[in-house]
Amino acid sequence: MTIKVRALREFWCSIGFAERNFMLVKRYAGWEAVFLTYTVVSALTIGLIGVGTGDQQLVLFLVIGAVLWGYLSILFHEVSECIAWERGEGTLEYTFMAPVKRFTQLMGNALYAITYGLGRAAVQLLVCALFFGISLAGANFLTAAVVLVVSSLPFLGLGLACAVLPLLSRERGSQATHIFQASILLVSGVYYDVSVLPSWLRPFSVVSPATYTLRAMRAAVMDGVGLADVGNELLILVISGVVLIPVGFACFVLGERWAKKTGKLKIEG
Amino acid sequence: MSGKNIAPTRDEKEGLKMAAGTYERVELERELDGFLAEAMNDGRPALKVEALTKRFPRPEGKRRGFWRRRPKFAALAAVTFTVEKGEIFGFIGMNGSGKSTLIRIVSTLLMPDEGQVEVFGVDVEGNPARVRELINRVAVDAAFFKVLSGSENLRYAARLYGLSPRLARERYDGLLTRIGFDPKRLSDQIKSLSRGERQKVAAARALMTAPALLLLDEPTTGLDPRSKREVQRVIREMREEEGTTVLLTTHDMEEAERLCDRVGILHEGRIVTIGTPAELTARAGGAGTTLEDAFLKFTGAEWLGDENGA
Numbered sequence: 001m002t003i004k005v006r007a008l009r010e011f012w013c014s015i016g017f018a019e020r021n022f023m024l025v026k027r028y029a030g031w032e033a034v035f036l037t038y039t040v041v042s043a044l045t046i047g048l049i050g051v052g053t054g055d056q057q058l059v060l061f062l063v064i065g066a067v068l069w070g071y072l073s074i075l076f077h078e079v080s081e082c083i084a085w086e087r088g089e090g091t092l093e094y095t096f097m098a099p100v101k102r103f104t105q106l107m108g109n110a111l112y113a114i115t116y117g118l119g120r121a122a123v124q125l126l127v128c129a130l131f132f133g134i135s136l137a138g139a140n141f142l143t144a145a146v147v148l149v150v151s152s153l154p155f156l157g158l159g160l161a162c163a164v165l166p167l168l169s170r171e172r173g174s175q176a177t178h179i180f181q182a183s184i185l186l187v188s189g190v191y192y193d194v195s196v197l198p199s200w201l202r203p204f205s206v207v208s209p210a211t212y213t214l215r216a217m218r219a220a221v222m223d224g225v226g227l228a229d230v231g232n233e234l235l236i237l238v239i240s241g242v243v244l245i246p247v248g249f250a251c252f253v254l255g256e257r258w259a260k261k262t263g264k265l266k267i268e269g
Numbered sequence: 270m271s272g273k274n275i276a277p278t279r280d281e282k283e284g285l286k287m288a289a290g291t292y293e294r295v296e297l298e299r300e301l302d303g304f305l306a307e308a309m310n311d312g313r314p315a316l317k318v319e320a321l322t323k324r325f326p327r328p329e330g331k332r333r334g335f336w337r338r339r340p341k342f343a344a345l346a347a348v349t350f351t352v353e354k355g356e357i358f359g360f361i362g363m364n365g366s367g368k369s370t371l372i373r374i375v376s377t378l379l380m381p382d383e384g385q386v387e388v389f390g391v392d393v394e395g396n397p398a399r400v401r402e403l404i405n406r407v408a409v410d411a412a413f414f415k416v417l418s419g420s421e422n423l424r425y426a427a428r429l430y431g432l433s434p435r436l437a438r439e440r441y442d443g444l445l446t447r448i449g450f451d452p453k454r455l456s457d458q459i460k461s462l463s464r465g466e467r468q469k470v471a472a473a474r475a476l477m478t479a480p481a482l483l484l485l486d487e488p489t490t491g492l493d494p495r496s497k498r499e500v501q502r503v504i505r506e507m508r509e510e511e512g513t514t515v516l517l518t519t520h521d522m523e524e525a526e527r528l529c530d531r532v533g534i535l536h537e538g539r540i541v542t543i544g545t546p547a548e549l550t551a552r553a554g555g556a557g558t559t560l561e562d563a564f565l566k567f568t569g570a571e572w573l574g575d576e577n578g579a
Contacts, residue, residue: 009431012428012431012433013428013429013431015428016425016427016428016429017428019424019425019428020414020417020421020425020428023417023421023425024414024416024417027416027417027458028416089412089414089415090410090412090413091412091413091414092412093373093376093378093408093412094406094408094412094426095429096377096378097376097377097378097401097404097405097406098401098426098429098430099398099401099402099429099430099431100429101398257380260377260378260379260380261380262325263325263370263373263379265378265379266373266378
């Protein structure tokens with residue numbers, strides 16, 4: 001097969017993973033409505049803390065944190081849990097036996113996570129803007145969009161690295177992923193400036209890509225700054241993505257090899 | 270006009286296939302056909318297993334010290350056999366005899382500790398991606414997304430194997446009809462189907478990719494006698510029409526006798542004997558001996574129930 005035909009085949013395979021996930025979303029429509037309602041209400045309650053202080057800028061600060069964290073955590077969760085979830089369904093062996101490159105499989109799940117996450121974040125932002133009467137007239141949407149796209153890269157890399165955990169330990173892999181996600185939430189300044197963190201925690205905020213995502217997004221939406229003004233943050237995010245995606249993928253491949261050596265892929269039998 | 274050749278040119282045909290989204294699969298199958306023809310000319314067997322060994326830690330074993338590993342047992346011990354192209358080869362064995370481990374290694378889901386496995390001359394460890402293009406598997410526990418319908422699951426599987434949904438539908442509709450599955454039930458969620466119906470959808474899912482080597486791990490377990498016969502008939506037809514090679518594991522002696530050209534008896538990770546069903550029964554005692562008798566004799570577990578009044 002020519003390279004073009006192979007590339008087309010991999011593309012349609014990745015579409016297959018995204019399509020399957022959306023079919024599942026459709027089947028669980030009731031639960032999706034519940035999750036969406038919960039995340040929207042959660043963002044509103046966080047925004048109301050700002051309303052209590054009478055500071056409209058604080059409301060916007062908190063809403064950006066809630067919406068952006070919602071998006072990043074969906075991205076991370078969907079990629080990192082795609083293996084655990086297939087294991088639970090019992091389809092992991094079938095998928096791993098198919099002639100699909102592992103990168104294609106993970107990118108298909110990432111494609112779904114980005115599309116799904118953006119949809120949910122858009123609904124969250126729209127409801128919050130209407131509820132709090134937030135004006136986004138001064139926001140620089142081009143910068144915001146670029147920040148969103150670039151910040152997806154390191155989170156995909158982190159998700160890929162964590163996706164292998166359920167292969168290494170059936171019970172504890174998924175639990176470790178949640179702990180890791182919670183740690184990023186703590187140190188990245190989602191609802192507060194990282195300067196309020198205890199001094200021993202602050203170094204962790206420096207290595208968390210979410211810190212730079214939030215800083216750049218707030219600058220774009222609250223101050224309307226251009227791309228040049230968030231150049232440093234974007235550069236750090238690009239470098240983290242370029243490093244973390246191959247590292248995450250390498251971790252996954254090594255973990256898969258180990259699972260195949262020790263027989264950890266199977267559920268039973 | 271009458272003399273004009275209106276048949277599509279080769280380029281037009283390619284364009285039509287591309288438009289229908291089947292191009293990639295057609296290209297792959299063309300390439301695989303060429304590869305298989307070459308493999309046949311070379312006289313390579315469809316499956317060659319040589320001195321295959323796989324060990325696992327004993328579930329009940331305890332570590333002897335923190336750094337020591339748990340003691341291991343051999344799920345497969347120096348297993349050697351070949352399966353010729355177009356052959357249906359069966360393994361019978363008790364639970365835990367190593368049948369599923371063997372199928373998993375050939376499926377590239379498990380890596381051997383020692384030995385070598387080649388599918389049409391391709392090493393499963395050296396080039397697993399190529400092997401995956403040549404095989405498909407029906408497992409005892411048909412794995413599906415249970416809240417999705419049969420057609421949604423098949424559509425997803427088609428994408429993984431580079432089949433367009435349209436081409437897949439053409440193939441699985443025909444297959445399902447042949448194995449006696451009511452196509453109307455395809456829109457039902459998998460969880461609402463009976464075990465037998467799920468196995469039929471699983472069989473169609475594997476067969477629609479036209480694998481050169483079909484791995485069947487107890488494929489008819491849980492099927493009623495009629496469904497069992499229908500699935501067995503389709504397996505035989507696949508071999509006759511497509512030249513598909515089949516590696517089957519089963520507990521069902523009647524199935525092994527009816528389907529398999531040769532049968533191997535696997536016991537505690539070792540092959541104790543291989544031969545045609547007739548050869549095995551002859552070795553076990555001759556006239557009046559069934560394959561089940563032969564199995565019990567070769568595995569050293571002769572049935573004493575009748576003598577004990579059971």
